[in-house]
Amino acid sequence: MTPRPSTALRRLGQWLMPLLALGGAMPLAAQTWPSRPVTLVVGTPAGGAVDVYARTLGDQLARQTGGTFVVENRAGANGNLSAEQVRKAAPDGHTLWISTQAMFTINPSAYPSLPWKPSDFKPIAKGVESPLVLVVHPSVPVDRLADLGPWLKAHADKAAYASFSPGTPSHFLGFQFSERLKVPMVHIPYKGSAPQITDLLGGQVPLGFTQLQSALPHVQSGKLKALAVTSAQRSRFLPQVPTLAELGHGDLNTTVWFGLMAPAGTPPAVTDAIMAAAVKAQADPGYKGKLEAQGFDVPTESGAAFEKTIAAETARWAQVVKATGFKAND
Known part of the structure; x- marks a missing residue:
């Protein structure tokens, strides 16, 4: 005996409901x-x-x-x-x-x-x-990147740079810059940008490549001096600071x-x-x-x-x- 239409529709609905639920699960x-x-x-x-x-x-x-x-x-x-x-x-x-x-x-x-x-x-x-920004403590008497190498050579006992962690651009840029200046610098690694900035502010380490946003208020207040940024163009946050490319080190650009x-x-x-x-x-x-x-x-x-x-x-x-x-x- 053929089921009445209402019964057939009801059975079809019972069969389709699980499939419809499954199909709509991901959305x-x-x-x-x-x-x-x-x-x-x-x-x-x-x-x-x-x-x-x-x-x-x-x-x-x-x-x-x-x-x-x-x-x-x-x-x-x-x-x-x-x-x-x-x-x-x-x-x-x-x-x-x-x-x-x-x-x-x-x-x-x-x-x-x-x-x-x-x-x-x-x-x-x-x-x-x-970008990163290369900063120095105010006790370092240089305002231009070109003067940093001679100062480091004359003060070899202070030649060290801080990074916010080993194996980061902050570390590798410091390493490459040390080679470029032909000045052996001791690498002082930290566990994050906060402790790195703390010791840069305290003068425990004279310089380092830092996170721009961490260094920015201290550069603006004069507690740190910015020598260069690592972006291809100057940062709108530090428009007065030249890029590494402007200073002849464009191959070190990074963000x-x-x-x-x-x-x-x-x-x-x-x-x-x-x-x-x-x-x-x-x-x-x-x-x-x-x-x-x-x-x-x-x-x-x-x-x-x-x-x-x-x-x-x-x-x-x-x-x-x-x-x-x-x-x-x-």
Whole structure:
């Protein structure tokens, strides 16, 4: 006996309902992100430049999504501890990594036995970007880069430079500059830009390549002197300070960035939702204004374009690491 139409439709509906629910699961996951607190894991101590960016981003994403965003500082091993924490987390968009150029593009060459690999992560967006700035303590009686080499040669006992961490552009630029000036300088590494700046301000170390946003207020107040920036063009934050390229060292140009990464296994619909939120944040005038006021530039680079930048920079720094013979401790 043939079922009546109403019965047949009811059975068809019972059969289709699970499929419709399954088909809509991923978009729903994206639409409801975040469904619980999101942890932004930072591989540097609190108070430094990376931490400032992470907290500003977390506040903006909380306003946009209505979710809760918590910054967790997991300093150590130049960001590798933070990378491991995120790599091992559930790939559901609720544990994200605030990485840096050094962590993501230099560590793979600098650490002989790195416990993670770049393919463990999905780059979401380049959040902020800025040049480094070469600063000296006011007790160093030079105002031009050309005068720094002669002063260092005459004061060999004071020839040292601070970096915000070993195996970073701050370290390698100091190393390359020491070679260029033909002045052996002792490398004094720190665990983040905050302690680096503290000792530069105190005169414990006479000079160093620092994060621009960390050094900016101290340069403006006269507590540090800026001799050069590492960007291709002068920084709008320090327009009176020449670039390394202007001074004949264009091959040392570099900018550093902080960016947002998700575990590689995160579903595409979720990473798309995170990327959309990050891109929206970076287009917000109020958010951009807060970061720019601290010396950051806010780029509009995400997804495939960000991945292309990462690939090019990884190749560049691999050559530098090989040339210096640097090997980081695990």
